[in-house]
Amino acid sequence: DAMVIQNPRYQVTQFGKPVTLSCSQTLNHNVMYWYQQKSSQAPKLLFHYYDKDFNNEADTPDNFQSRRPNTSFCFLDIRSPGLGDAAMYLCATSRDTGFQQFFGPGTRLTVL
């Protein structure tokens, strides 16, 4: 089945230790998104790629970076995780902007 896959599902890192979360899709969608979701809150968009074009949200901290080496894969790099970065990180894809977004299961990040 076509889907959005996120690995790992749970990630524990230490304060200040870089961490990378990964997302892959078999939908062949043009757009891939990264969201941060904290408890009882709506997902907050960090950035998205339209093909190779990177679009950063204005309020996304510099601590968060992303890479999209090919259509299928997109990575979220957190350079120096702080306690406030503990959250669920959701990857989503869509055929184009303005269309339905398909979400992965998320990666729960814990920062010790």
Place this chain on the structure above:
Amino acid sequence: GESVGLHLPTLSVQEGDNSIINCAYSNSASDYFIWYKQESGKGPQFIIDIRSNMDKRQGQRVTVLLNKTVKHLSLQIAATQPGDSAVYFCAENSRFGNEKLTFGTGTRLTIIP
């Protein structure tokens, strides 16, 4: 650790009854709306969508109503089941600007057996 989140609006419904979840939006340029269901520890799951040229759309046990005059969206779930317990988010997308989805606050629906 994770900061304490905002208190979500909640709705409790008896199993078998119908539920209505409401959402207000502010952007009059929004032309596409989606309802997502999110169960604990999982990613949001698409339920139903509607474009601004429609005011009603039906799916299996779900109906979305759109009132553009008052910028209001609702999700009706018929004959609720325990598996309907989740947080429900509405999201809107504008044809203009960068066309990102803007999520509403979310409503926690609890089905009482």
